């Protein structure tokens with residue numbers, strides 16, 4: 423593993439809210455500075471309402487029937503163009519997200535694009551920043567409604583019509599062997615066959631699968647993210663193997679990582695591995711600031727399948743039938759998440 427972990431940018435605020443049994447609640451939201459858009463994920467179906475209002479110019483996104491279930495959140499000084507994003511409970515059953523624009527930036531209401539990935543997943547895309555672009559909303563306080571399309575339905579089958587694209591990212595490769603364990607076992611050689619097997623299983627289930635590498639090639643972290651973005655993936659799953667230094671061969675086990683919207687994906691894969699594979703140690707599902715998790719715009723998870731430096735994991739990871747079991751569990755976790 424051991425990827426470069428740089429500065430956070432892009433995501434300025436993300437909130438994960440516990441799932442309550444009955445009510446529809448806001449599971450996740452994020453204002454992505456780089457992509458200049460708001461992402462919204464709720465537990466159940468939602469039809470957002472969007473409007474713009476002047477003085478100060480702000481975009482208001484209401485989520486009818488959605489409970490925030492926690493105190494309001496306010497993020498200031500987000501960028502030169504966006505002063506503030508606020509998320510609060512507007513009325514007992516409506517959560518409101520307010521994006522307050524900065525003075526050097528103006529936007530016409532019809533330039534705001536609301537897009538649905540599923541009835542519980544929406545993007546609100548602000549227009550590009552244009553320095554000489556001057557537009558003022560009418561001064562009177564009448565809000566201007568923004569058109570919201572019908573939501574894209576949840577895919578019901580895993581047939582080719584499901585439209586899901588899964589990006590599988592086998593860690594390292596080429597010049598970069600990744601971690602090197604007992605007997606010279608290289609991480610890149612462990613994760614590739616697992617990844618290829620995951621891809622094959624998913625393809626048989628009708629998914630479109632894009633690999634960031636399918637052979638022993640060098641791909642930069644940036645290149646991996648670019649491939650995922652170009653493929654317009656619905657999920658991104660990075661597969662790695664772990665290592666510890668200092669002859670700690672007693673350290674074995676698997677762990678899974680997410681950064682923001684990938685929590686449920688990571689959890690689903692992690693649980694499926696624990697269910698299917700005899701794992702020495704469950705090291706948990708954790709938040710990790712890995713480049714590929716932070717820079718991908720889709721739900722993303724990184725799975726550390728075991729320690730190449732661990733005496734038991736090393737033996738298991740060298741065994742094709744163990745790797746096959748891992749691959750099946752990872753594929754099942756992805757399928758379960760998308761279901």
Ligand SMILES: [Zn+2]
Pocket residue numbers: 423424425593594600601609662663
């Ligand atoms: Zn790695």
